[in-house]
Amino acid sequence: METLRLSGVRKSYGIGTPLEVEVLHGIDLVLERGEFAALMGPSGSGKTTLLNVIGLLDRPNAGRLFIEGRETGGLDEADLTRMRGRSIGFVFQYHYLLPAFTALENVMMPILAARGRPDDEMRATAATLLDRVGLTPWRDNKATEISGGQQQRVAIARALAMKPVLVLADEPSGNLDTQSADGVFDVLRAINETSQTTFLIVTHDPRLAQRCDRIIELVDGRIVSDRKNPNVVRRG
Amino acid sequence: MNRLAFFEWIVAVRFMREGLMQTLLIILGVGLGGGVIVFMSALLSGLQTNVVRRTLNYQAPIVILPPDQVARPLRATEGAEIAAQVQPRSQRLRSIDQWQKIRDEVERMPDVVAVTPIVAGPGFVLRGDASKSVTITGIEPETYFRVIALDEKIIAGRFDVGPLDIIIGTELAKDLGANVGDKFRLATASGATATLTAIGIFDFGNKGVNERNVYVALRSAQNLLDLVGGASAINVKVRDPFTAETIAETIRAGTDLQVESWIVTNAQFFTAMRAQILTNTLIRIFVGLTVALGIASVLVVSVIQKSKEIGILRAMGASRGQVLRVFLIQGGAMALAGSVLGSLLAWTFLVIWRGVARNPDGTPMFIVQIEPSLFAIAMVAATVVGILAAAAPARRAARLDPVVAMRS
Numbered sequence: 001m002e003t004l005r006l007s008g009v010r011k012s013y014g015i016g017t018p019l020e021v022e023v024l025h026g027i028d029l030v031l032e033r034g035e036f037a038a039l040m041g042p043s044g045s046g047k048t049t050l051l052n053v054i055g056l057l058d059r060p061n062a063g064r065l066f067i068e069g070r071e072t073g074g075l076d077e078a079d080l081t082r083m084r085g086r087s088i089g090f091v092f093q094y095h096y097l098l099p100a101f102t103a104l105e106n107v108m109m110p111i112l113a114a115r116g117r118p119d120d121e122m123r124a125t126a127a128t129l130l131d132r133v134g135l136t137p138w139r140d141n142k143a144t145e146i147s148g149g150q151q152q153r154v155a156i157a158r159a160l161a162m163k164p165v166l167v168l169a170d171e172p173s174g175n176l177d178t179q180s181a182d183g184v185f186d187v188l189r190a191i192n193e194t195s196q197t198t199f200l201i202v203t204h205d206p207r208l209a210q211r212c213d214r215i216i217e218l219v220d221g222r223i224v225s226d227r228k229n230p231n232v233v234r235r236g
Numbered sequence: 237m238n239r240l241a242f243f244e245w246i247v248a249v250r251f252m253r254e255g256l257m258q259t260l261l262i263i264l265g266v267g268l269g270g271g272v273i274v275f276m277s278a279l280l281s282g283l284q285t286n287v288v289r290r291t292l293n294y295q296a297p298i299v300i301l302p303p304d305q306v307a308r309p310l311r312a313t314e315g316a317e318i319a320a321q322v323q324p325r326s327q328r329l330r331s332i333d334q335w336q337k338i339r340d341e342v343e344r345m346p347d348v349v350a351v352t353p354i355v356a357g358p359g360f361v362l363r364g365d366a367s368k369s370v371t372i373t374g375i376e377p378e379t380y381f382r383v384i385a386l387d388e389k390i391i392a393g394r395f396d397v398g399p400l401d402i403i404i405g406t407e408l409a410k411d412l413g414a415n416v417g418d419k420f421r422l423a424t425a426s427g428a429t430a431t432l433t434a435i436g437i438f439d440f441g442n443k444g445v446n447e448r449n450v451y452v453a454l455r456s457a458q459n460l461l462d463l464v465g466g467a468s469a470i471n472v473k474v475r476d477p478f479t480a481e482t483i484a485e486t487i488r489a490g491t492d493l494q495v496e497s498w499i500v501t502n503a504q505f506f507t508a509m510r511a512q513i514l515t516n517t518l519i520r521i522f523v524g525l526t527v528a529l530g531i532a533s534v535l536v537v538s539v540i541q542k543s544k545e546i547g548i549l550r551a552m553g554a555s556r557g558q559v560l561r562v563f564l565i566q567g568g569a570m571a572l573a574g575s576v577l578g579s580l581l582a583w584t585f586l587v588i589w590r591g592v593a594r595n596p597d598g599t600p601m602f603i604v605q606i607e608p609s610l611f612a613i614a615m616v617a618a619t620v621v622g623i624l625a626a627a628a629p630a631r632r633a634a635r636l637d638p639v640v641a642m643r644s
Contacts, residue, residue, distance in 0.1 A: 057551060057639045078555060085553015096548040096642060100250035112243045113554040162553070 002069060003165050003198040004031040004054060009063035011049055023049045025221045026063065033165070034196040036189065038209040038229075041218035047202045048170055050218065054200065055168045056084040068165055085114055089159030089197075091169040091188075095151040097143035103154045104130060104139040110161045122161075129157035133187050149180030156187055160197070167191075169201040173208065185211055244558055247549070248565040255538060259570060262534045266574020266618060269527040271581030273520050274614045278586055280516050282604035284509055288477060291502060294440045294449070296383050296471035297480040300342070300487065301494040302332045329357045331466025332493065339470055342487055347475045350382035353467035355457040361404070361450060362421040363412045370408065370450045372422065374457020383473040386438060386451065392416050393436035399453050402432035405446030406439045422452070426462045527574070527618070528625035531567050535629035539563065539636075546633050547641030560634040567626020568619045575618035579611040 011024040023046045031037060041047050052058040053065065056072060065072045067087055075083065097106045107126035112118055130139045133153040138146050143154065152172060159167050169188065173181030185208055192199050201212065209215050211233045217225040238246070252259045307325045310318045332338060335353055343351045355374035360367050377396055381387045386403070387395040393416035397403055402420060409415065416434055423429040432452060440446060458464050474483050477498065484497035499506055539546070546559055586606055593601040 052639050055551070081550070081553060081555050084551065090551050092642065094642075096544060098247075098250070098545050098548070100254040109549070110552040112246070113549065113552060113558060116242050118238075118241070118246070158552070 001033045002030055003033050003035070003067070004029070004200075005064075005066040005069075006030075006054070007064050009050075009053060009060045009065060011046075011053055011058065012061050015061070023221050024053070024060070027221075027223060029216070029223065029226075031166070031198050031200060033198055034192065035214060036192045036199045036212050037201070037214040037216055038212035039200055039202045039216050039218060040204070040206075040209055045218045046221040047218055051168050051170050051200070051202060054166075055088050055090060056080045085110060086162055087165050089162065089164040089167040091152070091155050091159045091167065091172045093171040093174040095143075095148075095155040097151055097154055097158075099142065099144045102140050102142055103135060103146065103150075106143055106154055107157045107161050110158060114162065126157070126161060129160055130154070132191065133157045147180075149176050149183055152176060152180070152184050153187055156184065156191075160191060160195075163195075164197065166198045166200065169199065171202050171204065174204070181205075181208065243554075244561040244565055247562045248569065251538065251542060251562070252566055252569065255534075255541070258534050258538070262530055262570050263574045263577060265530045266527050266571055266622075267577030267581060269523040270575045270578025270614055270618055271585065272578075273523055274579055274582035274610060275585045275589075276516055276519065278582065278604055278606065278610055279589070280512055281607075281610075282602055283512075285605070286602035287505060287509075290441060291498060291505070292477055293389070294384060294442065294445050295498055295501075297474050297477050297498050298472035298484050298487070299496050300332065300338065300470040300472065301496065302330050302468070303492040303494060305330070329461060329463065329468055331355075331463050331468060332470065335467040335470060338491075338493070339467075342470065342472055345483065345486070347479060347483060348472055349475055350379060350473040352376055352379035352383045352471050353454065353469070354380070354471060355454060355461055355463050355466065355468045357424065357457070357461040357463075357468065359422055359424040359450075359460060361408065361412065362423060363414060363418070366412050368408060368411060369448075371448050372424070372457055372460060373449060373451050374454040374461075375451055376454050380471075383471045389438040389440055390436045391439045393434070395436050395438075397435065397451060397453050399456055400430075400432055401435045401453065403436040403438055403451040404434055405449055406437055407443055407447035408450065409434070409437050411447070422450070422460060424460045424462075426460075428460045428462065430456060430460055432456070524617075524621055527571070528621050531570055531622050531625040532629060534570075535563055535567060535626050536632075538566070539629045539633045542633075543636055543641040546636050547638040550636070550638035551642070556634040559636075560630045563630030563633050564623050564626045567622040567624075567630070569622070571618040571622020571625070572615060574622075575615045578618070579614060582614075583611075 006027050006029040009024055009027040010022060012020060012022040014020045027050060039047055039050070049058070053060050067083065072080065072083065098109065101109070104123070104126050107129055108118065108122050111122040111125065115122065127139065130136055133156055135150060135153055135157070138150060143151065146154070156172070172188070173184045176184060188199060188201065189211065191197060203209055210229065210231070213229055213232055215227055215229050216223060305325045305327060307322050309322045312318050339351050339353055342348055353376065357372055359370055359372040361370050375397065381395070390403070391406065395403060402422065404414070414420070414434055416437060418434050419431055420434065421429055421431050458466060474480050480497035481499040484495045488495040549559060583606060586604055590600060590604060595601055
């Protein structure tokens with residue numbers, strides 16, 4: 001079953017100005033359910049732009065985008081926000097946790113935003129997710145009171161709170177030391193295997209890319225290579 | 237997280253707690269501003285009520301008097317006058333023509349509470365070697381006390397004045413060295429005299445009135461002032477003193493009577509009051525604006541500081557409306573908290589004021605009512621101002637593009 005389909009997606013910035021530049025030149029891409037894919041490419045190749053388009057944070061100028069078979073082109077801002085909340089989880093290079101809230105509350109946030117009022121069920125969901133990323137002892141710590149690797153793992157738990165079909169991770173371990181980066185990757189991989197969530201992970205690091213099932217390379221806004229990885233490294 | 241709270245409230249409260257210093261400062265600012273407004277409003281309304289009450293203590297809201305007598309010029313033929321100058325007539329004390337009929341008509345008017353005829357004129361009180369000039373007011377006790385609460389101002393003796401009785405003020409009693417039960421001679425310019433017994437002493441809280449006014453029965457005054465069966469004026473009490481002038485105009489219409497409302501006879505007081513209200517309104521507007529600008533500026537800074545967090549909330553599925561409400565709630569909540577503080581401050585000031593603002597004899601200078609409704613109004617108004625002030629920063633937050641916000 002397809003989680004994501006892009007056909008002929010183009011994205012330009014500065015349309016109508018002398019600085020107009022096309023960043024994505026017609027991307028075609030399909031991600032099946034449960035895939036764990038790496039997106040690689042030099043800086044400026046359009047990786048983040050592609051991720052923003054897939055994540056419904058940005059609209060393409062041309063082409064079509066389907067999430068779980070649903071065309072997104074005709075949706076208005078409010079529908080896109082709703083769909084983004086329900087179907088897509090984000091993990092960024094920086095954790096973007098809300099400093100005023102505890103780890104557990106940060107994980108609850110997406111469910112709280114969708115449902116309006118806190119309840120025991122969302123608290124339990126968040127606690128389970130924090131347990132899966134190994135942070136139960138720190139769940140009542142403020143987001144600023146834990147280490148960088150732990151913060152990123154809270155961000156991963158938050159990305160999973162709404163049980164999304166697709167998790168988009170933009171260099172999730174970019175700010176971390178090797179050991180923490182491996183830890184974060186282990187968590188992502190474990191979640192992928194147990195819940196069949198589809199992952200698309202932007203990374204610069206070939207070593208981490210080797211831990212993915214599929215490696216997609218983007219250069220100058222075009223997919224130049226898209227191959228299965230026959231020798232997946234299971235543990236960092 | 238409080239289970240009764242909702243998403244926007246939870247986020248708003250945490251944001252405010254995060255910037256605690258900013259939040260407390262603005263609450264303090266709103267509190268001071270609100271406190272000044274509440275205090276001034278209470279003081280002003282207390283002052284007004286007090287002056288109105290004191291004035292209406294001894295003055296009827298509407299007084300009906302006979303028309304002035306006019307000297308008619310002599311004319312030889314139509315348009316040609318014999319005398320080039322006509323001296324205005326001096327006004328002698330006269331009765332209102334058919335005053336009973338007028339009294340009954342006025343009494344039937346809506347908004348008129350009570351009507352009473354009086355006979356008032358000059359005279360002398362004589363006791364031993366002392367003589368004092370006074371204004372003799374002849375009253376019908378049963379109706380008069382419904383217009384002027386003289387009965388409540390009696391500090392010694394009784395007030396049911398009979399044909400041989402007189403009620404005098406404290407100052408006059410002091411000047412004459414008299415007390416309840418003493419006898420006086422009351423004389424008028426026409427030569428009429430009567431010997432009357434003081435049955436009561438009143439205190440209107442006004443030296444002039446306490447010194448000059450004496451009250452006798454209507455019949456006695458009619459005899460003394462040579463107005464047998466007459467009434468020199470009709471006093472009218474109305475439900476709302478501030479409508480007195482309108483009612484006076486209605487009575488005046490179609491007659492040649494002089495109808496004076498206390499609003500016209502106290503024109504200076506009303507001008508002063510209007511000026512005070514205007515000043516107070518201006519101060520309220522400017523303090524309100526200052527408070528609103530303070531709240532807006534704190535929230536503008538907060539939106540900039542929190543743009544990353546707003547971006548992530550939006551990426552997580554929070555709608556624009558939710559982000560908008562997070563900031564509107566902050567504006568409203570800070571203003572409400574500030575107005576609660578302001579009300580407490582104002583209440584404290586008012587209590588202190590009550591203690592400090594006293595006459596030399598220790599009685600309160602005037603009574604300031606601490607009305608709960610004033611505080612309620614202040615809180616509602618402050619919350620509305622806070623929400624309005626938050627509108628611009630909140631819209632700005634709601635419009636943030638999550639991608640741009642997180643990159644910044």
